[in-house]
Amino acid sequence: MNKIFNPKPADWNTILERPTQTVxxxxxxxxxxxxxxxxxxxxxxxxxxxxxxxxxxxxxxxxxxxxxxxxxxxxxxxxxxxxxxxxxxxxxxxxxxxxxIEIETTKGVRCWQEKRAxxxxxxxxxxxxxxxxxxxxxxxxxxxxxxxxxxxxxxxxxxxxxxxxxxxxxxxxxxxxxxxxxxxxxxxxxxxxxxxxxxxxxxxxxxxxxxxxxxxxxxxxxxxxxDMPAGPSELLVVADETANASFVASDLLSQAEHGTDSQVILVTTSKKFLDEVESAVEAQLGVLPRKGIATKAINNSKLIYVENDQIALELINEYGPEHFIVCANDEDFYTNGIQNAGSVFVGNYTPESAGDYASGTNHTLPTNGYAKAYSGVNLASFQKSMTFQKITPEGIQNIGNAIELMAEAEGLQAHKNAVTLRLDALKAKS
Amino acid sequence: MNKIFNPKPADWNTILERPTQTVxxxxxxxxxxxxxxxxxxxxxxxxxxxxxxxxxxxxxxxxxxxxxxxxxxxxxxxxxxxxxxxxxxxxxxxxxxxxxIEIETTKGVRCWQEKRAxxxxxxxxxxxxxxxxxxxxxxxxxxxxxxxxxxxxxxxxxxxxxxxxxxxxxxxxxxxxxxxxxxxxxxxxxxxxxxxxxxxxxxxxxxxxxxxxxxxxxxxxxxxxxDMPAGPSELLVVADETANASFVASDLLSQAEHGTDSQVILVTTSKKFLDEVESAVEAQLGVLPRKGIATKAINNSKLIYVENDQIALELINEYGPEHFIVCANDEDFYTNGIQNAGSVFVGNYTPESAGDYASGTNHTLPTNGYAKAYSGVNLASFQKSMTFQKITPEGIQNIGNAIELMAEAEGLQAHKNAVTLRLDALKAKS
The missing domain is CATH 3.40.50.1980 (Nitrogenase molybdenum iron protein domain)
Incomplete structure (x- = not known):
């Protein structure tokens, strides 16, 4: 395992680089x-x-x-x-x-949003x-x-x-x-x-x-x-001396057995804990049936020591892990501060495999840093948001002039006409 | 304008075909x-x-x-x-x-979903x-x-x-x-x-x-x-004899002025109304500054007569328009039944240009049939859904065995071990 101590922010991208796939x-x-x-x-x-x-x-x-x-x-x-x-x-x-979701944005202008499968x-x-x-x-x-x-x-x-x-x-x-x-x-x-x-x-x-x-x-x-673009599966664990080295090692290995290109990273604020995890991984690795795969992934894995939680969080947000396990004293610091992650596992009794199978969260998650812009699969992944609007004669009189001015300024005269015709018809009526 | 009467469903795809872009x-x-x-x-x-x-x-x-x-x-x-x-x-x-969104799925297993920018x-x-x-x-x-x-x-x-x-x-x-x-x-x-x-x-x-x-x-x-893949802008209006031919013509033209490849479609259950719209388009077209562009788009446009609302709705869902205007007596039939559309404009006083500028809905919408699977831009487009879970010792005891069995059946022993270690530690404690 690669042990890295206090890496400079300028080196984070290199250290955290994912295996590139040439397709x-x-x-x-x-x-x-x-x-x-x-x-x-x-x-x-x-x-x-x-x-x-x-x-x-x-x-x-x-x-x-x-x-x-x-x-x-x-x-x-x-x-x-x-x-x-x-x-x-x-x-x-x-x-x-x-x-x-329904709202009257201006009197007579009703807008709503509905999800459809x-x-x-x-x-x-x-x-x-x-x-x-x-x-x-x-x-x-x-x-x-x-x-x-x-x-x-x-x-x-x-x-x-x-x-x-x-x-x-x-x-x-x-x-x-x-x-x-x-x-x-x-x-x-x-x-x-x-x-x-x-x-x-x-x-x-x-x-x-x-x-x-x-x-x-x-x-x-x-x-x-x-659903989303895919890449090799990955896990990042942040842990301090309140974590259990044996549990953390088992989580790193459960990620490592997925494939030789799996990404396995530990970030810790305790040098002692880092060494304990390294020993625990070696001990547990021996008995795995998918030992060959796991060993290769573990060889590429990184154990990173940083001085405090703030630096750890910045590094983790820069990486954007698919799976993110928090075994640290100040859990809220990490759960509130994490900006980029697929799914987050909080505490010593929340192994990643719980979310893989049975906790209730989805295991189809953004890898490869896509967590910076993509959601994991969720109910909305199977729906579209559609919007609707219905405008009364009073409503179009309230917003019609604004539409005419903006359409004209954008050089779209027919857009303006569609409003002008309606406003004129209403004037003729009254 | 191309007038089409009672097209057979087998011909819908051909009639509604969008201009292909070779990229x-x-x-x-x-x-x-x-x-x-x-x-x-x-x-x-x-x-x-x-x-x-x-x-x-x-x-x-x-x-x-x-x-x-x-x-x-x-x-x-x-x-x-x-x-x-x-x-x-x-x-x-x-x-x-x-x-x-927060829920305890099993006693001791708390899962939540949060949106992050x-x-x-x-x-x-x-x-x-x-x-x-x-x-x-x-x-x-x-x-x-x-x-x-x-x-x-x-x-x-x-x-x-x-x-x-x-x-x-x-x-x-x-x-x-x-x-x-x-x-x-x-x-x-x-x-x-x-x-x-x-x-x-x-x-x-x-x-x-x-x-x-x-x-x-x-x-x-x-x-x-x-945000989404793009294609030429498009508008489909469904209208019956309760609609105003002049208003509908102005909406068709506001779409047509976008570009020569704009898609403009009227679906109607009234032959008389179809003819009225055709005349109104000709009358209004003459005075547009972007007449050249609009004329080309109008030449490719389609006025489609179908026998009843049900057939109209099926055809519209097959097409999946970016903009969909409903000027029909039974508005609810269309707003409840529409499955595939970017944004829907309901009633005689709701021109598409209202949504383009000022009603409050978003105008960045899926074209090219993408409305079948994509949402228009909305607040969620700027957010990711992230999931979290926290499991107590009791919680892992409640779901741990299920995880072990499933991980084993999938051949992922290290996933199982991550749970077994924790269950064993809890047994040793008690």
């Missing part, structure tokens, strides 16, 4: 597959499923019978755990519902070694609360051409009826253009490898919205 | 300028200002003296109009402030023939309410290397202190990378021509967020 070389591949799927639909999707996933599928719709049967292959214990997580996620996202959404759930059924909860639960009419789910087939039962079970539990056994670039392309089988959607959600990430970026060029 | 040929130019600005900063910005705007500027910071002096060149009448508009925009956007934002205001000072109100007012720390404004110089006084006056009125006399691709690149003079920002807002649009798209590749 230029995969853009050509992604573009090629997009254009084939746009032209040939299902046929192209099957071709690339065969090419990338090594399975030939005549039909990539997961049947209702398969979805129903999945329940038998999920243990009752796991079902209960998923139910608990779903309950908490539902509670927290239902609490995010907002009322219609995005009608068609597509969820992408990675498969492979780690079947991320928890991500279905994080995406499908708010989509249902928002009231999206059509929710489709794409997930790659395993070697036998099947979908993991925990994924199918969770999808059914969340009320998703359309599951497609398609992954990767071809899945994103299918949801972007639509095919004989897959519906075109308005917004695509979900994590994925760098092929999926580039494909989602390309989808935006074709008018499809995406 | 591939400008992407190379935009990329080149981005890489020069990234490398050479101010020098490259000045080079391209000279190239595109034909003015040589030693210094593109607009001085406080120039900003202050602008007030003398804006009439008192226009100042009063701008003040009225600002008051209404402020009222409507302040009403959008949301409280902290995006710290650094950049506003782009086009100059040229129409100085869009109204757009400053639409962007700077919510940015100030949100509490953005740094708000910078870029706007292109005119032939004399100056900025229109109405733009400077409005910027000052909104509390913007950093104005740069830079436009086009080089302005967007400057805000993306920062230069000796211009601050790097986290999110860029504002309209522009297709060069600016492509530059904003490219900015997102470098981690900068943008």
């Amino acid at each position: 230029d070389d995969i853009e050509a591949t992604v573009s090629q597959i997009f254009s084939e799927v746009q032209k040939n639909g299902d046929q192209a999707i099957k071709k690339y499923t065969s090419f990338f996933d090594n399975v030939k599928l005549d039909n990539f719709v997961v049947s209702q019978a398969e979805i129903d049967a999945a329940s038998m292959n999920v243990s009752d214990e796991l079902k209960a755990a998923i139910a608990l997580a779903k309950t908490n996620i539902t509670k927290f996202h239902e609490a995010q519902e907002t009322p219609k 995005i009608q068609k959404v597509g969820l992408y759930i990675p498969g492979g070694t780690a079947p991320l059924f928890s991500t279905i909860l994080m995406l499908a639960v708010p989509a249902k609360i928002a009231g999206c009419d059509e929710i489709i789910l794409c997930t790659p087939p395993n070697k036998e051409g099947k979908v993991n039962p925990a994924i199918l079970y969770t999808a059914k539990l969340c009320g998703i009826t359309k599951v497609y056994n398609v992954g990767g670039i071809q899945a994103i392309a299918g949801m972007t253009f639509g095919s004989e089988t897959i519906s075109k959607v308005y917004k695509i959600f979900g994590p994925g490898n760098q092929f999926v990430t580039v494909a989602k970026q390309l989808a935006t060029k074709y008018g499809v919205a995406i | 591939d040929d400008i992407e190379a130019t935009v990329s080149q300028i981005f890489s020069e600005v990234q490398k050479n900063g101010d020098q490259a910005i000045k080079k391209y200002t000279s190239f595109f705007d034909n003015v040589k500027l030693d210094n593109f910071v607009v001085s406080q003296a120039e900003i202050d002096a602008a007030s003398m060149n804006v009439s008192d009448e226009l100042k009063a109009a701008i003040a009225l508009a600002k008051t209404n925009i402020t009222k409507f956007h302040e009403a959008q402030e949301t409280p902290k 995006i710290q650094k934002v950049g506003l782009y205001i086009p100059g040229g023939t129409a100085p869009l000072f109204s757009t400053i109100l639409m962007l700077a007012v919510p940015a100030k309410i949100a509490g953005c720390d740094e708000i910078i404004l870029c706007t292109p110089p005119n032939k004399e290397g100056k900025v229109n006084p109405a733009i400077l006056y409005t910027a000052k009125l909104c509390g913007i202190t950093k104005v740069y006399n830079v436009g086009g691709i080089q302005a967007i690149a400057g805000m993306t990378f920062g230069s000796e003079t211009i601050s790097k920002v986290y999110k860029i807002f504002g309209p522009g021509n297709q060069f600016v649009t492509v530059a904003k798209q490219l900015a997102t590749k470098y981690g900068v967020a943008i």
Whole structure:
């Protein structure tokens, strides 16, 4: 682990630099597959499923019978755990519902804002070694609360051409009826253009490898919205001597096991604590099944000592971590002062994995510094804000002259005329 | 004008097709300028200002003296109009402030969501023939309410290397202190990378021509967020025999004068009304100063007759207009049923130009069908939603086992360990 003491602010950007991903070389591949799927639909999707996933599928719709049967292959214990997580996620996202906002800005000028669901959404759930059924909860639960009419789910087939039962079970539990056994670039392309089988959607959600990430970026060029740009997952812990070194080490490792490019950072105001965490990480690392991955990420990790909380906060806001754990005496200083973070975990008994699964917050969060401008997925991610206005004859008489003057000053005479005609008609009436 | 009667749903997409913009040929130019600005900063910005705007500027910071002096060149009448508009925009956007959302999802598991301002934002205001000072109100007012720390404004110089006084006056009125006399691709690149003079920002807002649009798209590749993708402006009016043909014609024309590629659509359930609007458009068109532009847009416009409100609504939701005017007997049918629109204008005395300037709603809206997935600019556009959670020892005992089971089922052992360690520590204590 890299230990850094009292870094100068001028060096923060270098120290906190994220691994750069070069995507230029995969853009050509992604573009090629997009254009084939746009032209040939299902046929192209099957071709690339065969090419990338090594399975030939005549039909990539997961049947209702398969979805129903999945329940038998999920243990009752796991079902209960998923139910608990779903309950908490539902509670927290239902609490995010907002009322219609309505105001009379000038007498006779009524303006209001309402949220309306995005009608068609597509969820992408990675498969492979780690079947991320928890991500279905994080995406499908708010989509249902928002009231999206059509929710489709794409997930790659395993070697036998099947979908993991925990994924199918969770999808059914969340009320998703359309599951497609398609992954990767071809899945994103299918949801972007639509095919004989897959519906075109308005917004695509979900994590994925760098092929999926580039494909989602390309989808935006074709008018499809995406949840957010993605990058490797990251965790920053701020801790002082009131924290528990063993707990903090376990949190750093839970981030490190995600991938070799995961970002793991400790910022502390205690040199003693820094050393304790280093020892605890070494001790815990040995027994992890994903030790190889975690070791590589830990080798790139940083343990940073700074002199006080104020400097720590400035450094953290400059970084903008996806996950931010606060194990410090003055919790409020950090929770009030943090400007840029995806999700914040406060106190010694709040591991990041709680938010990954079951506390109720969403785990689809901005990485790569995007927390400076992007929100994590929340109920509003599945809605649009629409505005409305209704103006009475009295209202247009109150604001009409201002509109005429401004339109004229901007050189937009027809904009002015639309008001003048109405004002004249009202004058003629009175 | 193109009159279409009872189109079949299968033909809607073709009838409502928007003009496609081919941007591939400008992407190379935009990329080149981005890489020069990234490398050479101010020098490259000045080079391209000279190239595109034909003015040589030693210094593109607009001085406080120039900003202050602008007030003398804006009439008192226009100042009063701008003040009225600002008051209404402020009222409507302040009403959008949301409280902290807090909930205990399980006993001992407290989750909350807070909005935090995006710290650094950049506003782009086009100059040229129409100085869009109204757009400053639409962007700077919510940015100030949100509490953005740094708000910078870029706007292109005119032939004399100056900025229109109405733009400077409005910027000052909104509390913007950093104005740069830079436009086009080089302005967007400057805000993306920062230069000796211009601050790097986290999110860029504002309209522009297709060069600016492509530059904003490219900015997102470098981690900068943008308000929304842009396209030509558009208006759809739904009207029946209760509407006023002359008013509707004036609204269609106010849209048409924006540009030759503006989209102008009337959907009506009355053939008689359709003919009346056609005549009124011809009559009003003659006297417009921007007649040339408006005529081209009107030639591409569509007057569509459908048999009833239900079909009209379906067609409108399929289109997803930026601006949607409802002049129909059953207003509620449309305001309740509209799923995809940027901003909705209800009734005979609510011209689109009211929302463009002074009703209080925002005029930065999703075009090109993006209303299906994107919101117009609103207070939340200048904020991120951040989530927080704090779990007590009791709380982790309540949800810990569920987390362990789910982490294990996803193959993430270190995620499980972070919980197990804490549960074991609590067992040892009790």
